[in-house]
Amino acid sequence: xxxxxxxxxxxxxxxxxxxxxxxxxxxxxxxxxxxxxxxxxxxxxxxxxxxxxxxxxxxxxxxxxxxxxxxxxxxxxxxxxxxxxxxxxxxxxxxxxxxxxxxxxxxxxxxxxxxxxxxxxxxxxxxxxxxxxxxxxxxxxxxxxxxxxxxxxxxxxxxxxxxxxxxxxxxxxxxxxxxxxxxxxxxxxxxxxxxxxxxxxxxxxxxxxxxxxxxxxxxxxxxxxxxxxxxxxxxxxxxxxxxxxxxxxxxxxxxxxxxxxxxxxxxxxxxxxxxxxxxxxxxxxxxxxxxxxxxxxxxxxxxxxxxxxxxxxxxxxxxxxxxxxxxxxxxxxxxxxxxxxxxxxxxxxxxxxxxxxxxxxxxxxxxxxxxxxxxxxxxxxxxxxxxxxxxxxxxxxxxxxxxxxxxxxxxxxxxxxxxxxxxxxxxxxxxxxxxxxxxxxxxxxxxxxxxxxxxxxxxxxxxxxxxxxxxxxxxxxxxxxxxxxxxxxxxxxxxxx
Amino acid sequence: xxxxxxxxxxxxxxxxxxxxxxxxxxxxxxxxxxxxxxxxxxxxxxxxxxxxxxxxxxxxxxxxxxxxxxxxxxxxxxxxxxxxxxxxxxxxxxxxxxxxxxxxxxxxxxxxxxxxxxxxxxxxxxxxxxxxxxxxxxxxxxxxxxxxxxxxxxxxxxxxxxxxxxxxxxxxxxxxxxxxxxxxxxxxxxxxxxxxxxxxxxxxxxxxxxxxxxxxxx
Numbered sequence: 001x002x003x004x005x006x007x008x009x010x011x012x013x014x015x016x017x018x019x020x021x022x023x024x025x026x027x028x029x030x031x032x033x034x035x036x037x038x039x040x041x042x043x044x045x046x047x048x049x050x051x052x053x054x055x056x057x058x059x060x061x062x063x064x065x066x067x068x069x070x071x072x073x074x075x076x077x078x079x080x081x082x083x084x085x086x087x088x089x090x091x092x093x094x095x096x097x098x099x100x101x102x103x104x105x106x107x108x109x110x111x112x113x114x115x116x117x118x119x120x121x122x123x124x125x126x127x128x129x130x131x132x133x134x135x136x137x138x139x140x141x142x143x144x145x146x147x148x149x150x151x152x153x154x155x156x157x158x159x160x161x162x163x164x165x166x167x168x169x170x171x172x173x174x175x176x177x178x179x180x181x182x183x184x185x186x187x188x189x190x191x192x193x194x195x196x197x198x199x200x201x202x203x204x205x206x207x208x209x210x211x212x213x214x215x216x217x218x219x220x221x222x223x224x225x226x227x228x229x230x231x232x233x234x235x236x237x238x239x240x241x242x243x244x245x246x247x248x249x250x251x252x253x254x255x256x257x258x259x260x261x262x263x264x265x266x267x268x269x270x271x272x273x274x275x276x277x278x279x280x281x282x283x284x285x286x287x288x289x290x291x292x293x294x295x296x297x298x299x300x301x302x303x304x305x306x307x308x309x310x311x312x313x314x315x316x317x318x319x320x321x322x323x324x325x326x327x328x329x330x331x332x333x334x335x336x337x338x339x340x341x342x343x344x345x346x347x348x349x350x351x352x353x354x355x356x357x358x359x360x361x362x363x364x365x366x367x368x369x370x371x372x373x374x375x376x377x378x379x380x381x382x383x384x385x386x387x388x389x390x391x392x393x394x395x396x397x398x399x400x401x402x403x404x405x406x407x408x409x410x411x412x413x414x415x416x417x418x419x420x421x422x423x424x425x426x427x428x429x430x431x432x433x434x435x436x437x438x439x440x441x442x443x444x445x446x447x448x449x450x451x452x453x454x455x456x457x458x459x460x461x462x463x464x465x466x467x468x469x470x471x472x473x474x475x476x477x478x479x480x481x482x483x484x485x486x487x488x489x490x491x492x493x494x495x496x497x
Numbered sequence: 498x499x500x501x502x503x504x505x506x507x508x509x510x511x512x513x514x515x516x517x518x519x520x521x522x523x524x525x526x527x528x529x530x531x532x533x534x535x536x537x538x539x540x541x542x543x544x545x546x547x548x549x550x551x552x553x554x555x556x557x558x559x560x561x562x563x564x565x566x567x568x569x570x571x572x573x574x575x576x577x578x579x580x581x582x583x584x585x586x587x588x589x590x591x592x593x594x595x596x597x598x599x600x601x602x603x604x605x606x607x608x609x610x611x612x613x614x615x616x617x618x619x620x621x622x623x624x625x626x627x628x629x630x631x632x633x634x635x636x637x638x639x640x641x642x643x644x645x646x647x648x649x650x651x652x653x654x655x656x657x658x659x660x661x662x663x664x665x666x667x668x669x670x671x672x673x674x675x676x677x678x679x680x681x682x683x684x685x686x687x688x689x690x691x692x693x694x695x696x697x698x699x700x701x702x703x704x705x706x707x708x709x710x711x712x713x714x715x
Contacts, residue, residue, distance in 0.1 A: 135676030142683045146690050153697070161698050162710040168691055169650055173641070176657045179680070180634070183661065187614075187668045201673060216613070244713040 002044045003054065003061045003130050006071065009036050010123035017115035023093075023108065026115035027086045033119055034075070034082040037126075041075035044068055045486050055132070055204075062132035062204055065489030069341065070129045070267050072486070073348045074260040078122045080464050081252040084356050087460030088252060089114065091363050097155065113150060114250065121147045121256065125264050132202045134271070138175070138182050141232060141268055144261055145171040151253040152245050163244035170241045171232060178228025178268070181221045185275065188217035203271055210278030222276040222285050225269065226292065233265035233322045235292045236299040243303075246315035247368060251359030254311070255352040258318040263344055266325055270494055273329055278496065282332045289330030294425050296323030301432035304440075309368045310361070313440060314354055317395065320433050321347050324410065327426060329494070331413045337495040339409035341487045346402040349475065350395040353468045356461070357388035361444075364455045370440055376447030381455045383462055385445045387469045392441045394472060396434045402476045501549035508538045508545070509629045512663065513604065516636050516656065520596045520643075525583060528652050529574045532659075536566035539662055542626075543671065552670060558677045562662065565681045570655065570688045574648070577692050581699050589643045596643060600636050607632030614668070626667035633660030645708045647695045651688065658684055 013033030017026045047054050048068040055062040089111060092098050099106040124147055128140035145168065152164040186201050192209050199205050206213065231238035246254045276285045300320035307313040328340035364380055365373050378385030394401035407430065414423030515535040519528055540562040547555035589596060611628035637657040641650050665672050702709055
């Protein structure tokens, strides 16, 4: 029942916004819709903790702790972005970013695109997380790309078209490889299918009989899936679409892309990792994941060090963190899996907060470049400045923030598991990112303290920032017991221990 | 059964020839029509297999392919071409004769890869179809790199999907129907989304040459 509501509410929200006549109606629709989705996600998490798995329609929909965690994170990001975007888009409308048509029709059309596509985007991510059938899961991931293309082109600039083109084509090629991988996995499990062909692609069935999967085919399937969903997650060297898309999309959409959608791509990868490691042992997929994970971390370092644009800096940061999470998955075991799930949770909070702060900076200073920001952020917008700096410290892994714990756990998993080189490289790349990010962002926020124009109050945006920042601080010291239990549950799904 | 298998192999060969014909020709409208014919043969392959194996769900997949990839997508793309008024030649990076040779090489590679899946003792189609499928996939990739027109890249992406469809049929007699449905729906939406994007790029840049999309760096 909950699963059905989780899927229907975003669709209803999208429909309501599509037919709404006034901007206010769309705002209310989105806020109410995402509020409900958030509550349902919590209820679903509670149910999963209680019963282990929830399924519907003969196992067509299926949610375990891993799905519940991804759903909860997606729902939280969606809700916070919904509140933030009310203030953000009102500001855009006033400043003429959405076109200067005096009748307001053009602006209304733009808002309709945003408020209709965002719920559909969330819908496709939810659908992915509850689909048991790996083919259906693929179709849902492809749908996330298709829905979000027009969010990237939202401002209709020359550069947004370029970004959207790269995003759609690179994503399309990647996902066609993922579909090939899914097909090969289906072939690998053909002896299990029996007469009921539909169940032959069900993850729960394949995972149960993983030992019977055809081993040669699973090898090929995993490589294709890693390339495919890796492209979607933005792993190097398939990451080139990422900085473009993130820096051209409206900031709330970029926040969803870089957190919830990243989680979704990783979710697809994790599902196949579980099948492959149960069929071939963790060694084979682990090595490949370590390779791509460390490569992504390594590639992001120079780009962060010389970056001139703060939104692109955040994008390279997401590539770095995708690398961290894939490395954690590659290390595997109880410790690596727990590190991965903790990191996914903490990264989702901190990174969305960073993007929202960047949105405030962008709207006040009207630029994306560090060099063109006159004065200091903290002088113009004290609250945004403080939170931006705090979130930056959190995401580069400064204690006492939570990402320090998860990264520490991953490093420990590396050394415990005897992956000496991986551990050393992990720390090395981490240091590079640390230095680069702190240098640029610290300079931008603290900057020369001249008389910058002070920004007016922004209740919707600052309220969202405060709520998320408070959550980020609290979670650094105390993770609520049910959430921790859910994270542990998800880690157990991954490691099988 | 023997007869059916021969027909299927024959049609798969035609599909491969059409894919190489794409590499050899230079007009966008021709490219769209070749894509439609190729999809038509794929649907026929599916229908033949459904007939000889008495598998009704493959009929549905064949019918859907016919509607989406033979009728809807080509019509949409041709209208787009008419609206944008592009008749000009496609300038490939690698010239045509060399492209054809490369495609031949990729076909050979497809056969080598397909060989590893070939198990004579198991029921299923011959490895010819799988080899063709993998070749379609590889040649699709090559077309994508070789042609810099936005619409050609969309068509290449669609032909990757054709390769997957053939692979699915030859490996497992097609994916489950609901998956096939999801895939075709995505193909349809993707063609439309990319088509609109191409149109907007064309309007903004007054060109479809994607090598001009190079403002975003670093």
